[in-house]
Amino acid sequence: MMLRKFHGMSVLLASLLVIAGCATAPQFDRPSVEAPAAFKEAATSPAQAGDAVWQPANPADGVARGEWWRVFNDDTLNGLQVQALQANQNLKAAAARVAQARALQQDANSERSPQIGVGAGPTRQRASPASQGISQDAPNSAQTLWRAQATASYEVDLFGRVASIVDAAQADTQEREALYHSVMLALQADVAQAYFTVREQDAELRLFRDTVDLRAQTLKLVDRRFTEGDISELDLARSRTELASAQSELLAIKRRRAASEHALATLLGRAPSDFTLAALPLDRVRVSVPPGLPSSLLERRPDIAAAERAMAAANARIGAANAAFFPRLELTGALGFESGKLGDLFNWSSRSFLLGPIAGTMLSLPIFDGGRRQAGLDRARAVYEEDVANYRQTVLVAFREVEDGLSNLRILSNQTVAQDEAVKASERAARLSQIQYREGAVNYLDVIDADRSVLAQRRVGVQLDGERARSTVALIRAMGGGWDISQAAVAVK
Incomplete structure (x- = not known):
């Protein structure tokens, strides 16, 4: 009789194990996106002669992979990037989030293994007369029972519940790792752009220092001519006004430069009081960034990879x-x-075993739950649809950012050429006005206007150089920087 019952239970368990491979998770396929064959701006953004060409990191090169900022050939920038990667607190927080995701993945994986424990202690109980097969009036006192035993439990993953949970946790970890690289790329770009902003302001400071020196010399000449009676006091007052105006703007640039340096220090994970960046005026940046194919963004952008992994988890x-x-x-x-x-x-005669649930049942299936399971399924599907929409929107934003970067650099290149001509023309006009003023052909107000025009045109040229450097960084960031899908692993301390 016992053998027959055991055989029946074995058949039941075997039948259940046969269907254990019947997973209920739908197969995941990355949703299709409409990627253009080429970037619209790529055809109108030819490399300038003599420009350095930025090349994506070779995945086989494990030494300098991802160090895209080295294309600018600036040792100071290289050092700042190293400092930022070592000390930036936002990056450390992102690494901690990766560690959390990995811990949750390990926790999910633990459900694949049997859960074994040991315990010891007494229980005080009184069994019912019916459970002992005695009459209800028979003596039946409570008793203390001491136990020392090992327990084991294991869920047979019949329909892939545990496997789905593990897969979701693994995808969550991969999403966090991709987001870590996204934070890293944003940090690298922010450091480079902040650095070029400081250097642009250094160039403006040099321009206005030269202007202040020039106007101070001019004031001396005007003052001497006034003393000699060659000109009126009006010209002297105007010359003093122009000198004071240049000195005031010089101080304003110093104020903005100090704020930019403080912002850069924060990106480096340092207190502003402990960081000083030596003055170094910005030179014109000549870097041509090949955009590649739009479809390559699906593999190069870490934020797109993160969105794709979020869909897989959902x-x-x-x-x-x-x-x-x-x-x-x-x-x-x-x-x-x-x-x-x-x-x-611990006598040999006290040994015992239990096969089956201590409480509840071995095989369970809720019949009626008021729609709870259906609500959970509906929510899971809705989350997946949300993540699909987020993924497609992330791809669209990536395409837009690359197009913006390409158009910015194209227009800035043409604008710089036009601005160089404007600087040359204004300098020529200033020289002519000085000559004509000395000859008495024009008044001093014309000289002042010409001098202001030279200063304004030179300043616009400096600002265009700074904007071109920052736009180059923005385009490299939009293309995914030096990130590659083979870099997905994150070292977390």
Whole structure:
């Protein structure tokens, strides 16, 4: 009789194990996106002669992979990038989030293994007369039972509930790793752009220092001519006004430069009081960035990879929600000793075992839950649809950012050529006005206007150089920087 029951249970368990591979998670396929064959601006953004060409990092090169900022050939910038990667607090927070995701993945993986524990202690209980097969009036006193035993439990993953949870946790970890690289890329770009902003302001400071020196010399000449009676006091007052105006603007640039340096220090993870960047006026940046194909962004941009992994996690959670509609099989057991007396607990005769759930049932399937399981499934599907929309929007934003970067550099290149001509023309006009003023052909107001025009045109030229450097950085960032999908692993301390 016992053999027949055991055989029946074995057949049931075998049947359930046969269908254990029937996962309920839908197959995940990355949603299609409409990627253009080429960037619209790529055809109108030819490399300038003599420009350095930025090349994506070779995935086989494990030494300098991802150090895209080295294309600017600036040792100071290289050093700042190293400092930022070592000390920036936002990057450390992103690394900590990766560590959290990995811990959660390990926690999910633990459900694949049997859960084994040991315990010891007494219980005070009184069994019912019916459970002992005695009459209800028979003596039946409470008793203390001592136990020392090992317990084990294991859920047979019949319909892929555990596998779906593990897959979702793994995708979450990969998403966090991609987001870490996205934070890193943003940090690298922010450091480079902040650095070029400081250097642009250094160039403006040099321009206005030269202007102040020139106007101070001019004031001396005007003052001497006034003393000699060659000109009126009006020209002297105008010359003093122009000198004071240049000195005031010089101080304003110094104020903005100090704020930019403080912002750069924060990116480096340092207190502004502990950081000083030596003055170094910006030279014109000549770097040509090949845009490649739009489809390559799907592999190069870490934020796109993160959005794709978020979809994969949501898809796996649909499988976990689906599995709730099917039976769950949990095998449990206990092996140890039990005795009514503590002194007899570890006697050979006190050994005992239990095969089956201590509480509840081995095979369970909810029949009615008021729509809870369906609500969970509906929510999981809605989360997946949200992540699909977010993924497609991320791709669209990536395409737009690359097009913006290409158009900015194209227009800035043409604008710089026009601005160089404007500087030359204004300098020529200033020289002519000086000559004509000395000859008495024009008044001093014409000289002042010409001098102001030269200063304004030179300043615009400096600002265009700074904007071109920052736009180059922005384009490299939009293309994914030096990130590659083979770099997905993150070293977390």
